Amino acid sequence: MINIIKKYIKDIIQNDIFKKFTEEELYNFLKNIESSDIKLSKNEILFSQGQIYSNMCILLEGEVQLTNTDENGNRNVIDVIKPGNIFAEVFSFTSNKISPVSAVANKNSLIFTINTEKLLEVDFDVTFNKDSKDFLIKKYSIISNLMSTFADKNLILLSKIEVLSRRNIRDKIMYYLEIQNAKSNSKIFEIPLSRKDMADFLGVDRSALSRELGNLRDEGIIDFEKNSFKLLYNCLKYCKT
The missing domain is CATH 1.10.10.10 (Winged helix-like DNA-binding domain superfamily/Winged helix DNA-binding domain)
Structure with a gap:
């Protein structure tokens, strides 16, 4: 996992949720939270509609398509994720964490994931340590940036509603x-x-x-x-x- 972070740190840091991080700060931060990398082959499913999923994802390589299926079996394309894009961050922060979409790799892909439950945990027992305080500041910087991301995603949803209307x-x-x-x-x-x-x-x-x-x-x-x-x-x- 550490090797993946080192290799792709310049790509990961481009995402808006890591604004104000230096590469060194982000590298040290990501080493200390629950994260992983997932390789998908073309047409492989990362998660399915209705599945409980607790990770937000950043696409490092490849392409992932988000779709859902209505009650009549009609397939709807919601979004196409490109390298550097974040996805699954909205519903992974909800209380039930149930995905409204399926995520399928359009081509061989590499995905970096962060467990949102762990990200929200506050380590009260270590808050008197300066390094731990810095860690918490960075953690809440990410959460603050995510609020802007949620707002942007809401605008995208409204745009799709406009199209369909x-x-x-x-x-x-x-x-x-x-x-x-x-x-x-x-x-x-x-x-x-x-x-x-x-x-x-x-x-x-x-x-x-x-x-x-x-x-x-x-x-x-x-x-x-x-x-x-x-x-x-x-x-x-x-x-x-």
């Missing part, structure tokens, strides 16, 4: 592309989803999605090549609430 396939597609375009701040941008996953994310039929994308390109509204897209007009004029 669109009344037809065209408006859903265009609103989704607007969000991805804004994230990239570039005229040409990549979306993180395959066509099947994009259809699941938008809650539409895959063939209907492909047909509408073709229509939008034929009409000169968008252009695309595989997962690379370009908006040719301001799509807000096509997105109606």
Whole structure:
């Protein structure tokens, strides 16, 4: 585990929850909490919807997809996790720790996990030691940063609700592309989803999605090549609430 921390410390520290840490401080901190690394093969499941899971995770290598399945068996893509991203941090801090999603590796992946129950424990018996006080300060710095992360995740959830609230396939597609375009701040941008996953994310039929994308390109509204897209007009004029 220590070797993993050493190897990936520059990647781990890039996550916003470790703001104000130096690499040395973070390395020493992570050595003293309950953490582990998990290797997943492509299509391997890290945890399933409805499972109790007590770890927050940082993806170091690979790609992980978060999905859930509704009561009718329809699969919904919630998010695609890229290296450096944190996930499972929200529900792992809840009282029941029941996951609302499944996490599956899209490719061979390496994940760094921190047990949230251990992170919240306060070591009252060692608080009079200066080093222990510093440790507790860093611990609560992480918890404070997590509050900002929770707020950001809530905004992402609201964005998805906005996408799904669109009344037809065209408006859903265009609103989704607007969000991805804004994230990239570039005229040409990549979306993180395959066509099947994009259809699941938008809650539409895959063939209907492909047909509408073709229509939008034929009409000169968008252009695309595989997962690379370009908006040719301001799509807000096509997105109606």
